[in-house]
Amino acid sequence: MRIGELAARAGVSVRSLRYYEEQGLLRSTRSTSGQRHYTEEEVERVTFIQRMYAAGLSSRTIAEVLPCVETPSxxxxxxxxxxxxxxxxxxxxxxxxxxxxxxxxxxxxxxxxxxxxxxxxxxxx
Amino acid sequence: MRIGELAARAGVSVRSLRYYEEQGLLRSTRSTSGQRHYTEEEVERVTFIQRMYAAGLSSRTIAEVLPCVETPSxxxxxxxxxxxxxxxxxxxxxxxxxxxxxxxxxxxxxxxxxxxxxxxxxxxx
DNA sequence: CTAAAACCTGACATTGACGTCAGAGGCAAG
DNA sequence: CTTGCCTCTGACGTCAATGTCAGGTTTTAG
Known part of the structure; x- marks a missing residue:
């Protein structure tokens, strides 16, 4: 899905999603024309990010914590x-x-x- | 007591106290030379203000709520x-x-x- | 009396998570 | 092919609580 749909489904702004990517919280695959594409999973991930923000964590802290959430290794x-x-x-x-x-x-x-x-x-x- | 002592006792910066006053959250009596003076009560009041901030209320909202706290009428x-x-x-x-x-x-x-x-x-x- | 410390006002700087706008390209429908 | 919506990058704006600095006065300690 493209960025607009993810934004709508996760209930955040498109701007925020680009910001999350800039902060290293979110990744996207790019089409040849450069447009971002996401999978279903990302909806949940964005929701989690939002919850962390609501819990008062900064982008940096969320970034430190996220890998642990994603792939425990x-x-x-x-x-x-x-x-x-x-x-x-x-x-x-x-x-x-x-x-x-x-x-x-x-x-x-x-x-x-x-x-x-x-x-x-x-x-x- | 003067502003420095209040700040120390309430655990906030002097700057913040002046800001609270500017926002109508805190009052002070002034000496003839213009220095702010506070009573013991203000320590508790400042602590309460801090708690409200920590609870996510804005200055404006705290201002709306404070009179109710101070003098119920x-x-x-x-x-x-x-x-x-x-x-x-x-x-x-x-x-x-x-x-x-x-x-x-x-x-x-x-x-x-x-x-x-x-x-x-x-x-x- | 004098030096240090505390205070004053006023104003600009900062931080973080965005909003918003400009200018340009991408994509499905008629 | 064009109309309209979506997307892109880049950059500046915002907001709220507070930091910080400048330039000057007041209070306190010696």
Missing amino acids: EEHSDAALERMAQERDRLSEHIAELTRTRDKLDELVAVARAYRESLRLPAAG | EEHSDAALERMAQERDRLSEHIAELTRTRDKLDELVAVARAYRESLRLPAAG
């Missing part, structure tokens, strides 16, 4: 695996912090709502 | 409260996605480790 399962585990931990910590923040927000919302209700009560109006 | 407990609840939900969804991503990473790490182990086993080496 002895070569990269040393540094890359280490890196992946490390990013997992970082993410885990981040999730924990976000959860605390959400709880804090919950608390604040509850307090504000209670306050608002108190204003509505005839006794306290 | 009828005025802002309408729009701001709504906004806060909305951001809470957004954050919650984001956490869920990150958790899925982490699980995916876990899975990948497990697969890669298993693969590596298989290479080490005499039977498969």
Whole structure:
């Protein structure tokens, strides 16, 4: 498939796909006229890349981790695996912090709502 | 306390504090010579701001939410409260996605480790 | 009093993941 | 063959939070 279709199927912009390639996250075969072609697999790969971005990884980090995802072999399962585990931990910590923040927000919302209700009560109006 | 101390205690840069003020997230009293002064409370406030940033809220959104946090009153407990609840939900969804991503990473790490182990086993080496 | 350290405003620089535009070529349909 | 859409490269624009620098004032320590 060509770039437009991959973009549509993965839900990203064409620009992003070219950017991913530039960053070494995505490869493409080229037609004689130079147009990029992709296989079905790439859809999933792009989705994975998006998820990594959403998890706060940079292009460089994703690039370090991706080979491990694609083809597990002895070569990269040393540094890359280490890196992946490390990013997992970082993410885990981040999730924990976000959860605390959400709880804090919950608390604040509850307090504000209670306050608002108190204003509505005839006794306290 | 002056800006340097607040920065140190809240673990942010002086530049950031001035930026927060510019964005309407932080107020300061000024000495006659124009230097900013803060109270103890501001430390917590700055920490909260940081957490909101970490949760992916923009300055503008934090500004919408903050008054509700500071002084719950009828005025802002309408729009701001709504906004806060909305951001809470957004954050919650984001956490869920990150958790899925982490699980995916876990899975990948497990697969890669298993693969590596298989290479080490005499039977498969 | 003086030197160092902290502060001020204002402004330009940076970073990362894109958006967007220009100018040119490629490709299926009528 | 042309119309219209897709694609190409290359380059500049953007946005948000922050770094950084310049040039000047204030506070603090000795």
